Amino acid sequence: MNGIDTPIVFYPLCALTxxxxxxAISFRNIFHSLLSAIMVFFLVGVLFYVLGSEYNAVIQIAVYGLAVPVILGLAIMFTNLKKDENKASSKLTFATLFTGGLFAIAVLSIIRFALGEVDFYGVNPISAMSAFGSGIFIKYVWAFELMSLILTIIVVGLSLFKKEGRCRK
Amino acid sequence: MQEITIYNYLFLGLLLFVIGIVGSILSKHVIKVLISIEFILTGVNINFITFATFCDSVSFDGYLFTLFYVGIGAVELAVALYIFYLMYNKKQSENIENYGDL
Known part of the structure; x- marks a missing residue:
């Protein structure tokens, strides 16, 4: 399996993750924790891609890397009523952004360099996608429908929960 | 340099799982606990993908289980955050110790 068993890809990804x-669990500031968690989810998405599951990589990055942090950020903004006491100065903010940007560029170039060296198709993508389709629509069709039913129930339940709260008030 | 085997990927999943467990036990902030629970789910997903890639090259069932797990995990997070938001309106606190009487 090429790509999957290459140390130059695995070890940096593993170390960064x-x-x-x-x-993410050691920061005191919850917003810094959230940013670190976003990085973890993105790196795990890259790991899925390395492992040959492109579809799961896209879903991981779209759901956990983008959608879930938006919900978490909204929850933080709704609940964090305290004023930030120790505001960073503008110079410190600039330095943080600058070094963070440099670090991100360095990581991206390392990953790009590593990706250019290896062939990533350890798993045949066509057979993986065909197995995906037959699994969703034939083998596990009831599980798939059950999951969509659960999602619908939760959406309806949350809206009813909201109405119930309004009535009690 | 030593080649990467299935055990390396499983060990990464185990590490993420342990970090999530430790974070969910030690954290006081509710949202940090939820993030730690997502780490646990991500560790499990890594194991699913790893086993599907290395051991099951025909049906790739692990990929499908990961898909279901991601959907259910995102929904669980949304419900937990909504309950937290409703409770926060009463408690005005993010400390998880104040949420014992849910």
Whole structure:
């Protein structure tokens, strides 16, 4: 399996994932934790891509890397009523953004360099997608329908929950 | 350099799982606990994908289970956040110790 068993891809991804995961649970500022968690979810999406599951990589990045952080950020903004006491100065903010940008560029170039060296198709993508389709629509069709039913129930339930709260008020 | 095997990927999943468990036990902030629970789910997803890639090259069932898991995990997070938001209106606190009487 080419790409999957290449250390130059795996070790940086693994190190960055663990580093950001530890940072996410150890930061005191909840917003910094959220940013680290976003990095973890993105890196895990890249790992899925390396493992040959492009579809899961796209879903991981779209759902966990983009949608879930938006919900979490909204929850933080709705609930964080306290004023930020220790505001960073503009110079410190600029320095943080600058070094963060440099770090991101360095990581991206390392990953791009690593990706250019190896062939990523350890798993045949056509057979994987065909297995995906037959699994969703034939083998696990009831599980798939059950999941969509659960999603619908939750959407309806949350809206009813909101109405119930309004009536009690 | 040593080649990467299935055990390396499983170990990464285990590490994420343990980090999530430790974070969900030690954190006081509700949203940080939810993020840690998502780490646990992500560790499990890595194991699913790894086993599907290395051991099951015909039906790729692990890919499908990951898809279901991502959907259910996102919904679970949305419900948990909504309950937290409703409780926060009463408690005015983000500390998880104040949410014992849910």
């Amino acid at each position: 663990i580093l950001f995961a530890v940072a």
